[in-house]
Amino acid sequence: MIGDNLRDLHAFLIVSEEQSFTRAAKRLGVSQSALSQTIRLLEERMDMPLFQRTTRRVSPTEAGERLLTLIGPAMEEIQQGLAQMNALRSRPAGTIRLSADEYAVHTVLWPALPAFLANYPDIKVEITTDYGLADIVGQRYDAGVRRGGLISRDMIAVRIGPDIPMAVVGSPAYFERNPKPRRPQQLIEHNCINLRLPSQGYFGWVFRKSSKEHRVKVDGQVVLNSIFQVVEAAVAGLGLAYVPEQLVRSRIDAGQLVEVLREWRQVYEGYHLYYSNRRKSPPLSLLLEALRYTA
Template sequence: MSGNDFKDLTAFLMVAEESSFTRAAARLGLSQSALSQTIRGLEARLELRLFWRTTRSVSLTEAGERLLSRIGPAVSEIHSGLAELGEMNKRPVGTIRLTADEYAVHSVLQPAIAHFLPAYPGIRVEVTTDYGLTDIVSGRYDAGVRRGGLIAEDMIAVRIGPDVPMAVVGSPSYFARHTPPKGPHDLVAQDCLNLRLPTHGELFAWSFMKAGKEHRVKVDGPAVFNSIAPIRDAALSGLGLAYLPEAYVRGLIAAGQLVEVLSTWRRTFEGYHLYYANRRHSSAAFLLLVEALRCKNQ
């Protein structure tokens, strides 16, 4: 159905509803002659008369009644759907789909969403945990959250989190059995808890920085996990050393449950950014969430 067909059917429905070309033309913002021409054109294409017309009244023919019964509900649904979509730009409603890695969800998204959602009951946020460099367009996500250096250049990026320093930590019980490492090279003789990235299948590299030079170490140990929460728990149990965001274990270090080593070799990664494809035609709900995430970082 072409755009003109839809306009003609809308004109037909208006005349049928008003039983008057004069009143229907006024509602449509058309002249009566233009509306009459539209209906005559529709009748000519259908090769059927849709209205009986006299100088005093307008009524549907049998063909007009059939057409009204078939298209009336459908066109009404189309108008309602278009109106509903229009409202999405005026008031914050709808679902926002995001992809983020595990620590971004924990450190940035969850605190912001917990504060944001109660104020907007019409908004729903759906978060998928993913370590990969997700194509948000093909994945039909509204936005993604990744560290700044990992975002494609053609994306719009908004800083929403501080830099992420990493820490090597172990429990007091672990260090009661092992000599603490003095440099990254000593880690090859330690029991280390690795993170296998679920998307790529690779082990997350333990990376260090000193005097402006990066040092990467391939470590091994008794256990490999695909998320950081069980790595933290395994470190607390004394199973081995963990390489985790410092803020994620800061409270445990302060409480003496974990001990940080190699702090002078600490590597700091660029903070998290929200990235998305285009600013145009973004919903009111999405723009509000962007602003909430940006403000949370200030």
């Protein structure tokens, strides 16, 4: 009933504006006879004439003018509201909740976010830094960011970053006191800075040479839970660090750190954005395209 009234009142307004059933019918996309029937039924429901009809024009009666004054502003607000809703539909909005480890935030997400957020001012991005393998469905994340190989098979994963070569580094002061290791096995004789992960324990020191993998269980006086703190501890001469090469390249170039065991370097598969097989939200689809990696 309300829908019928709104439709009929809208027709009444258009006829009032055009002062012609012919022009109003064309504007509404209906036949002139259908429009005349709509107005006649509206007049019957209100039990009063709303228009004076002549051969040249159609003009509101006194009752019609009164109705026009009452409903005109309200109908205009409704039209403006609908226009705003259509604008929202064409302008993506919403919140994207992400779980990512510290290094992924630093190297993959931060570089892309400024331009993305500027392009989509109605999208918000909420990032939780987490080294654990978060249950993104159970914890109500839209997506997670982890290295390839760490993602469950029941997730959809899209690559968003290059491979990650690792590096063993120490400060010049540390190597003044200790000989440089020539093989990974010699690391057991060194003070190594461990990174403890919440769900996996110590981050493993893995090496590869001639397609053969070598794992070394290292020890040292310092254990941290932030990869950036591990780098600072190495710069301070507290021991050797096993970190992504990109993270310490500028420190190596500046002479603050020295890389060893380069020929034994392990390379991990790059970061992927992963999500469940449910339908992606439009904001997440846009972020995925902004992050997608092409070699």
